Amino acid sequence: MQERYEIRGKLGQGGLGAVYRAYDRSLKREVAIKRILTEEDGQAEEATRQMEQETGALAALQHPHIVTIYDVGTDDDGPFVVMELLKGNTVDELVEKAPLTWKDFKELGQQIMEGLIAAQDLGLVHRDLKPSNIMVNWLPSGKFQAKIVDFGLAKFSPKPSNQTLDQNDAVYGSIFFMAPEQFERAALDTRTDMYAIGCVYYFALSGVTPFQGDTGPQVMAAHLEHRVVPLAELRPDIPSWVADWVMWHINRTPAERPENAREALSNFIELNDIPGTETMTTGNSTPSTPEPEQPKRPRLIIPGAAPEAEAPAPEPTPAPAPATPPAQPIQPVAPVQETPPPPPAPEPTPEPAPPAPVAQTGPVPAPPVTQTAPQPLQPPAGAPPSVHTTAQQPTASVAETAPNAPPPAQPVVPVVQAATPTAPAPQAAPAPQAAKVVPTVQLSGSPVQPTGQAPVPQAAPAPQPAGGGAPGRPGMPGQSGGATMLPTAKKGMGAGAKIAIASILAVLVIIVGVMVASTMGSNKVNERYNDLVRIAADPATKELPVSGEDLGILLNSITLGNNKSRQTVYKALSIATATDGTDVDTEIAKFATTGNLNDEIRVTLLDKVLAIRSNPVVVPYLIEFARKTENDSAAAAALRAVRAMGGESELDDFLDVIQFTSSNTIRRAAEEAAAEVLKRAEDPGTAAQTIATAAETAVDDDNRRAMIRLLGPAGGEKAEEVVSGALEGDDDYDKLAALEALKYWRDDSMFETLIEFLEEQTDEKLRPKAFDAAYVFLTDKDRAKKRDDLDSEDFWKMLARNAKTEREQYTIVSGLAKQETSDWAMSVIEYFVDESESDNVIDRAEKALDYMKERQKVKGTDD
Incomplete structure (x- = not known):
């Protein structure tokens, strides 16, 4: 290596090796060389093995977006890899x-x-x-x-x-x-x-x-x-x-x-x-041509994610123009509506700081x-500057803005359109005015223009009859035949014209009055909105008194702005209490299930706001919505809200949804809700019989497996019979469902059945699932509290004797060390010190015992 490569400095160092800048004398280029650190003998062999893996993997790759390998070798200092030097x-x-x-x-x-x-x-x-x-x-x-x-x-x-x-x-x-x-x-x-x-x-x-x-x-x-x-x-x-x-x-x-x-x-x-x-988009303009069908968006199992977002509601007032406003398409003037418009975006409050x-x-x-x-x-x-990106850099006067950020509300100023009974379109900067035309007398020669005014286009002069003057009229004395004649005097306005003008003026007065009244109403709505969100934004606020009108303002404003600006509105709705007899929960539920909302807002109202309010009165609305809607995420959110409210009386509804929905997302949400109800039930015997019968008679595989899983929190003799039959059957997916049932079994009666299945299992997919189910079974806090020390020791030793892999043994040692300090737990860990064939497990077990003994001392001192 020293003959070909000249080391010129260290570029970096990681847990396994160091990277050096070097010069390749043969090919006259700079390279990077990675070496393994061998100071610790215990890690040298593993590090060398991983270096060889890296070499083989990268040598097979020749791609512009992956680092390129040039050379591989070994010398007295160990293996090394030569790769391109990235700057x-x-x-x-x-x-x-x-x-x-x-x-x-x-x-x-x-x-x-x-x-x-x-x-x-x-x-x-x-x-x-x-x-x-x-x-x-x-x-x-x-x-x-x-x-x-x-x-x-x-x-x-x-x-x-x-x-x-x-x-x-x-x-x-x-x-x-x-x-x-x-x-x-x-x-x-x-x-x-x-x-x-x-x-x-x-x-x-x-x-x-x-x-x-x-x-x-x-x-x-x-x-x-x-x-x-x-x-x-x-x-x-x-x-x-x-x-x-x-x-x-x-x-x-x-x-x-x-x-x-x-x-x-x-x-x-x-x-x-x-x-x-x-x-x-920030508006609701309708495209002139249909948009192409979009591909299926990714399914997102995260709070607030909406794969198919609808366009936000139209902005009622214009946003202030930026320093350098971009060109905007001309929008048609909206006609005046007889009914009041929806609440506009919140108007900025006098305070300089936001809520x-x-x-x-x-x-x-x-x-x-x-x-x-x-x-x-x-x-x-x-x-040198980039030829790709220089032209794309924004100027200092144009900042990046959020296209879906909520615009601050502005006072609506009435603008009267001449002879057009329509509401004013939002105005930005005033448009340049056309030049005023001043009547003049034009003599022959160059036209005379008023000072400071734009030239007035002139038509070609019409042919004049002999003797001067306009056709059909005698020429005026003292003027040449080429002179333009003066305008004639206007006649008086007729009665019909006066009546028409008076009618138009009357209509305009009415329109202006409606617009002024609407503006005053909008300003009041904005002021009330700002008051509500200011109170709700205070962390100390635990209850927000609202009237029915206040509730409407909050609900209608929720479609404006972006996610961040909605958080205060969500909180306001979560803590709202009626001052005038309005059923706040029902109104929110109706709005969430029937309103024209995007997925994100709908799911949040169902899964967060209504779940926090937890009023069972809205359960019928949510169950009905979950049955009928084609929106999987919203239906699942509605079911989760019912689950948060208790839902004991809705168990049959959950089972009905499981059996008749075609959506796996909705089925899973209904199953989780049913399982929660069964766990809370003191005696789910009748429900267990119903679920066991449904599992035995189900035609659809997904429905059958869902019912098998629900037999765990239900428990009972009939449930034991169905789950044991699934474990002994030939369908691996039914076995996995049975293992899920055993993982959350209602009592300890089926633990030995689970251990027997684990002991006999050799399938690479089923065995880890069986072990994990047994481990969860033993670590469940509610069941562990009901178990005495003798049973706990017996059960854990059963699992320890069937822990064959290093991962399984390691899991038991770590789990017990974190949860227990009792003598029986230490005896289980001592089993691995004596019986394990893995040095890693033995070392971990010995450390765990020392840790547990120290905790015992501390606990004894505290007592």
Whole structure:
């Protein structure tokens, strides 16, 4: 190596190795060389093995968006890999200055996806995608090029692989961008990379990581519990479908993410190519031609995400013009309506500061803001300007604005259109006036123009008869025949004309009166709206008195503005109490189920506002809506709201929905609601019989499996019979449903049946599910409280004796160490110290025992 490569400095160092800048004497070029660090003998062998994996994987890839491997070798200092030297910035370095603009992100995102497609086509899973592993280089033309680096943690295998652990029980990779299955040590595949790159995209557009916490465990918990602010709330200026597309990647469940980069990129390109998806609309103008059918948007299992957003309601008042207003299409003048218009956007209050945001402890917390305004990517200092992007850079006078941000309400000023009984169209700056025409007497020669006035177009002079004067009229004495004749005196106005003019003036007076009254009413609505949201925005406000009119103002205003501006309105509706006998809950339910709303608003009203209010009076509206609507997400939200309200008397309705819906989303929501009802029921014996019969007689497979799963929280002899039969049958999906039932079984009566199934199971898919079901069974807090120490020790030892893999043994040791300090728990862990064949498990078990003994001492001191 020393003969060919000259080391010129260290570029960086990671957990496994260091990267150096070097010079290739043979090919006369600078390169990067990665070496394994071998200071710790315990990690040298693993690090070397992973380096060899990286080498084999990258050598098979030749792609413009993946780092290129030049050479591989081994010398006295160990193995090394020679690769191209990338000169640029990592994504985290770029975002440190400002989040990316939409145009830059569109280019960056497509380049990264193209690189991932090439890797995934070879069966390669990166497993450590994060902003520092994506480098942005600048080409001579000034265009940037993204490259994915450091495949050192990848698995070159077409089959899913388990997450590798180091000797310190740490997981390789950055926890801010890792998928939940990596923390759970579950199987990894291409969807794991989709989650990680979704987190990277979220970070690139917002400047913050999607899942946050002050410590590592807090960040992990955020991933596992899926605590994330929808991207649309942080970047309302980007097209809404882009925010949904990014959130699609970071769904908690792998099945709800893109299958791979090819599917993700195909969806991105298809949505971007559709007219109307590039920017978000702010009005309700009707297109002259039908739009092409849009592709199916990604399913988003996140709060606030709406795959098919409708256009917002029309803005009642104009927004103030920007410093350099763009050209706007001329809008037709709207006719005056006999009925009052819907409430306009809220008018700015006299106070200089906006209302305080809703506190995080409120029902709908406000999202954090991005660290700074998005900025376009620029070539490094000293480089020539980009021929691709220079013309696209915005001028200093034109700032990026959110196309769906709520415009501040402006006072409506009546404008009378001459002889046109219509309401005024919104006015911006006054248009230039046409030049005033002043009557003049034009003699022969050049025309005489009034000072300061525009020239008056003149027609060609008409032929004059002999002797001068106009045709049919004698010539005027003292003037030449070419002179223009003076205007004749006007005759008096007839009675009919006077009557017509008087009628028109009367109509105009009426129109102006209606407009003035409407303006005064709108101003009052705005003032009341501002009062309501100002009170609701106070974190100390726990109750908001409203009249029926107030409630209408809040409901009608909810379609205006963006997600962030709606949060205060959601809170106001959540804490509203009637002052005049208005049934607030029923009115909200009717509005949520019948109003012309987009999916996001409808789901939030159902799943958040009504669930928080928790008034059973609205249950019939929600059940009926869930049965009839074709909107899966809204129906599921309605069922979740019923579930939050108790819903014991609606169990039959939930079962009815399960059996007759064709939507898996709605079926699953109804099943979860039914399971919650069964868990709370003191004696679900009758319901258990009904569910068992439905499981035995079901024709549809999905319905049968849903009923089998519900037998767990129902319990009883009939349920035991059906579930045992499913475990002994030939249908693996029925067995999985039975394992789900056993996981949440009502009492301990079926634990031994579950252990017997685990002991006999050799299927690679069913065995992990059986073990996980048994582990959840034992760790359920409600059941554990009812169990005495003797039974607890017996059950845990049953599971310990059937824990065959390192993952299973490790799970038991870690789970007990976190939850228990009792002697029986320590005896279970001692079993692994004596019986396990894994050094990792033994080491972990010994550490767990020391930890539990220390906790025992502390607990004894506290007692």
